[in-house]
Amino acid sequence: MAIDKNARYLESHEYAKPEGELMVIGISDHAQAELGDVVFIEFPAVGKELDKGVVFGTIESVKAASDLYMPISGKVVEVNEEVKNDPSLVNKDCYGSGWLIKVAPSKLSEFESLLDAESYGASIGEV
Amino acid sequence: MSFVPHTDLERAEMLKAIGIASIEDLFSDIPEHLRIEDLALPESISEIEAIDELETLASRNVKTKDMDWFLGAGAYYSYIPAVVPALAGRGEFLTAYTPYQPEVSQGTLQAIFEYQSMTAKLLGMSVVNASHYDGATALAEAVLMAWKARENRNRIFLPKDLHPEYSQVISTYCTSFDIEFIRYEGDPGQVAIDEDTAAIVVAYPGFSGQFYPVSKASDKAHEKGALCIVQADPLMCAIFKSPGEQGADIVTAEGQCLGNPLNFGGPYLGMMGTTDALIRRMPGRIVGQTKDKFGKRGFVLTLSTREQHIRREKAVSNICSNQGLSMLQTCIYLATLGKNGLQKVARLSYDKAHYAAQLIDSISGYHVVPKLFFREFLVETPDAAAKIVEALNKKGIVPGLALSRYYPERKNELLICVTEMNTKAQIEKLAVALKEAAK
Numbered sequence: 001m002a003i004d005k006n007a008r009y010l011e012s013h014e015y016a017k018p019e020g021e022l023m024v025i026g027i028s029d030h031a032q033a034e035l036g037d038v039v040f041i042e043f044p045a046v047g048k049e050l051d052k053g054v055v056f057g058t059i060e061s062v063k064a065a066s067d068l069y070m071p072i073s074g075k076v077v078e079v080n081e082e083v084k085n086d087p088s089l090v091n092k093d094c095y096g097s098g099w100l101i102k103v104a105p106s107k108l109s110e111f112e113s114l115l116d117a118e119s120y121g122a123s124i125g126e127v
Numbered sequence: 128m129s130f131v132p133h134t135d136l137e138r139a140e141m142l143k144a145i146g147i148a149s150i151e152d153l154f155s156d157i158p159e160h161l162r163i164e165d166l167a168l169p170e171s172i173s174e175i176e177a178i179d180e181l182e183t184l185a186s187r188n189v190k191t192k193d194m195d196w197f198l199g200a201g202a203y204y205s206y207i208p209a210v211v212p213a214l215a216g217r218g219e220f221l222t223a224y225t226p227y228q229p230e231v232s233q234g235t236l237q238a239i240f241e242y243q244s245m246t247a248k249l250l251g252m253s254v255v256n257a258s259h260y261d262g263a264t265a266l267a268e269a270v271l272m273a274w275k276a277r278e279n280r281n282r283i284f285l286p287k288d289l290h291p292e293y294s295q296v297i298s299t300y301c302t303s304f305d306i307e308f309i310r311y312e313g314d315p316g317q318v319a320i321d322e323d324t325a326a327i328v329v330a331y332p333g334f335s336g337q338f339y340p341v342s343k344a345s346d347k348a349h350e351k352g353a354l355c356i357v358q359a360d361p362l363m364c365a366i367f368k369s370p371g372e373q374g375a376d377i378v379t380a381e382g383q384c385l386g387n388p389l390n391f392g393g394p395y396l397g398m399m400g401t402t403d404a405l406i407r408r409m410p411g412r413i414v415g416q417t418k419d420k421f422g423k424r425g426f427v428l429t430l431s432t433r434e435q436h437i438r439r440e441k442a443v444s445n446i447c448s449n450q451g452l453s454m455l456q457t458c459i460y461l462a463t464l465g466k467n468g469l470q471k472v473a474r475l476s477y478d479k480a481h482y483a484a485q486l487i488d489s490i491s492g493y494h495v496v497p498k499l500f501f502r503e504f505l506v507e508t509p510d511a512a513a514k515i516v517e518a519l520n521k522k523g524i525v526p527g528l529a530l531s532r533y534y535p536e537r538k539n540e541l542l543i544c545v546t547e548m549n550t551k552a553q554i555e556k557l558a559v560a561l562k563e564a565a566k
Contacts, residue, residue, distance in 0.1 A: 040407065045278075058441075060407075065432035067441070 002029040003121050004095040008114035009071070011123055016071040016111060017095070019102070023072050023111070026099040027059065027090065030124045035061040038087040041068075043079040043101065050076065052110050056101065059090070072110045074103035189525070191389060195553040197483075199503045199544025200334075200528040201262070201290050202395075203362075203384035205472070206548060211386050211459045220455055225448055226414075229427045235451070236426035239414040242458035249364050249461075249469075250378045251371020252400030256411035257449035259397025262381025263293045266328070266358050267300035268410045268444055269377045269399060273326035273354040274306055275443070276408045280325040280353070281305055287312045288333030291533040293358070316343030326354040326377075331370060332363065335505035335542070337497035345374030354405075361385055361398060363501040365466075365473040377401045377409075384546075386460025387453050396453040407433055410444030472547050476502040479554060480545035486558040487543070492565045496540075503544040505530070509565045512541040518564045524557055 003009075007017035013031035016023045032038065040060040050056050050070045057068045079101050083089050089098040105111070115123060133141075142149065154162070172180070191204045198204075214220070219234055226232035226239070239257045247255040259265040270283055285294065287310045298308075306325075311318045315329045316339060327348050332338035345355035354377065357370035361380040364370070370378045382396030383389075401409045407430065415429030435442035461469065480502040488495040492509030508515055512529035519526045527543040534540075545554065 042407070060432045065438055065441075 001033065001124070001126055002095070003117045003126070004028075005117045007095065008111055008116055009120035009123075010069060010114060011120075012069050013124075014069055014071045015095070016103075016114060018111070021104065022077060023074065023103045023105050024099045025056075025071060025101050025103055026094055027068070028120070028124075029094050030126075032091050032094045032098075035059065035066065036063045037061055038090040041083060041087055041090070041100065043084065044076050046076050046079060048076045049106070050074065050103075052107070068100065070103075071114055072103065072105050073107045074105040076101050077104050078102040191548075193523070195524040195556060196548065197527045197543050197545060197557060198525045199546070200542055201292070201381060202389055203502075203544065204389060204546055204548050205362075205384050205386075207386055207388060207456075207460065208463050210463055211456055214459050215452060215455045221452070225451075226428065229425065233426060236414050236428070238455050238458050239449070239451075240416055240426050241462065242454050243414060245458065245461045246361070246382075246398055247400055249361060249369065250359065250380065250398070250400045251364070251369030251373075252375070252378055253371075253403045254406055254409070254413065255398060255400035256409055256413050258382070258451075258454040259379075259399060259411060259446060260450055261393060261395035261397045262358070262379060262383075263290070263296035263397075264300070265379035265381075265397030265399045266293055266356070267297045268397075268446060269356045269379045270297055270306070270326065270328065271300060271304070272401075272405070272408050272410060272443065273356055273377060274301075274304065276405060277325035277352070277354060280323055282307050282309060282321070282324045284309050284311050284315075284318050284320065284324065284327040286310070286315065286328060286330045286333055288335050288337060289328070289330050289358070290334045314339045314343075316340070316347065318344065318347070320344075320347050320351045320353050322351055324348070324351060324353040326356050328356045328358060329370075329375075331357050331359045332497075332501055332503070335497055336500035336503040337505075338363075338499055338501070340368075341370055341373035341375060345376070348376075349374065360501060362469070362473050362476065365469045366477065367501070371400070371402075376405060382453065382457045386456040394450055394453050396450050396457055406430070408443060409433075410446045412449055473501075475547040476545065479547070479549055479551075480504065482551070483543065483545045483549075483554045483557065486554065487561060490558065490562045490565065493561060502546060503542060506541045506543055508539045508541050508561075511538045513538070515541065515561065515564045519557075519560050522560055524560055526557060526561065 007015035009015050013028045015028055016025050038059060038061050042058045044056045052070050052073045054070050055067045056070050059066050059068055080099055083098060196204050226235045243255045283306055285308050315327060318327055320327055327344055329341050329344050341357055348355040355375050356377045357375040359370050359378055359380045361382055362384050378400045380398040382398045387396060412428055413430050414426055417425055417427055419425045431437055433443045435445055484495045484504050487493050487506055494507040496505040513531050516526055516529050527541050530537040530540040
């Protein structure tokens with residue numbers, strides 16, 4: 001499973017990755033593989049302020065529907081419209097074109113407390 | 128499947144296997160004071176005696192056929208073609224349980240799919256689910272659905288002219304939710320929908336029979352980001368513009384009049400349809416058409432991820448089933464009548480109701496209230512409506528519902544319904560009897 005080294009992770013498989021002033025949020029390769037074909041994503045409204053750990057949306061695959069948790073507190077500045085129209089992008093390129101939302105972080109220090117690539121890899125049994 | 132109960136020997140074996148002495152021991156966790164000491168059941172009787180007793184009780188019922196029937200108020204006396212119960216009563220359909228397994232449930236799934244497709248067309252919606260318990264619960268579910276879909280908005284507008292039992296069901300369903308209900312009177316197009324409004328409910332028609340175009344209300348709702356829910360008479364949609372064509376986001380209806388008999392206490396049929404945009408918010412189940420691995424047409428439950436058996440407490444609703452048999456009756460009814468047949472039934476009801484209203488309105492002391500109605504209309508009466516009903520019952524006429532049943536202060540109001548089952552002679556007899564009752 002691919003683990004993006006520039007991103008940091010929650011144990012629930014969401015990642016946050018710095019992009020300039022913003023944080024890009026998505027789900028890990030491991031998570032998309034476990035979910036199977038993604039068919040729908042429910043996004044938060046742009047402009048919404050969300051704390052770390054709260055549900056920001058749901059992701060639905062042919063097998064299951066799961067909640068998505070904020071890896072970092074902040075304000076939603078963009079949702080991925082392309083993924084809205086084609087959720088399979090999450091399966092194809094979860095760290096690239098399959099990102100979910102972009103957030104203006106309000107507590108940047110939270111990023112450091114997330115799992116780095118190595119610890120996340122260990123948490124899903126990959127070395 | 129055999130329904131023969133276990134023998135004493137089998138019971139003894141089972142008790143031994145789980146290591147207890149008697150069936151009573153299974154209930155040892157229930158505190159003594161909560162147990163019923165004596166059920167006071169009568170001695171058992173023979174089947175012959177039981178049938179006789181039931182028939183004696185049943186014979187006290189008044190049959191629609193034996194009376195001149197003008198009672199509606201949410202439950203309608205309509206003709207049910209013989210093919211409907213004949214097909215719906217087939218063992219393959221009657222014994223079919225919730226179709227979790229497509230490989231053994233294709234017939235049931237196909238029937239649901241066809242019901243959904245036909246009713247979606249009738250109501251003018253993209254999708255209709257596999258059904259709810261009845262019209263009132265469908266409407267209550269729609270209210271919750273709209274409220275959840277419009278986060279941070281707690282206001283729901285309800286018409287005053289809504290079936291009182293529907294209002295009760297909504298209020299029971301919504302007890303634990305922070306919803307502010309505002310009742311409005313008259314034209315839904317005039318309601319002050321604002322940014323706090325999650326939805327407006329439009330009755331199409333209202334309890335009094337009066338209805339208004341939906342478009343203005345739905346436009347206004349959408350302008351403010353709110354949703355428009357329409358509670359419709361499904362038969363009316365056969366000849367009047369459907370709610371979907373008028374911008375409704377959610378439509379609910381009582382489907383009893385489409386092929387289901389009048390039963391005290393049900394089962395009735397709750398219909399619900401919505402738009403593509405809200406499909407994942409819709410409670411209940413949906414059957415979809417697909418292809419099997421050989422490329423042949425097949426049917427499966429779809430969008431199950433919204434449902435309780437997968438999403439548990441996060442499901443959109445705790446509705447996890449549907450009203451299978453009633454839905455099946457409606458499916459066969461609609462397929463039997465076809466579009467033209469259904470329009471004919473609706474047209475007959477409309478014409479007869481308007482003929483009746485015209486006759487009754489011309490009787491001194493009587494006044495037909497609604498300006499625009501389909502097959503049911505409220506009438507102001509010169510005397511207490513309950514008294515008139517009683518007097519006409521003695522003449523073999525059930526003239527309708529005295530509104531005092533729900534609203535004690537509304538003594539002189541009678542709700543009259545005319546369907547395709549009423550003959551011209553019956554309507555004229557009703558008018559004569561009403562005139563005599565006024566003297």
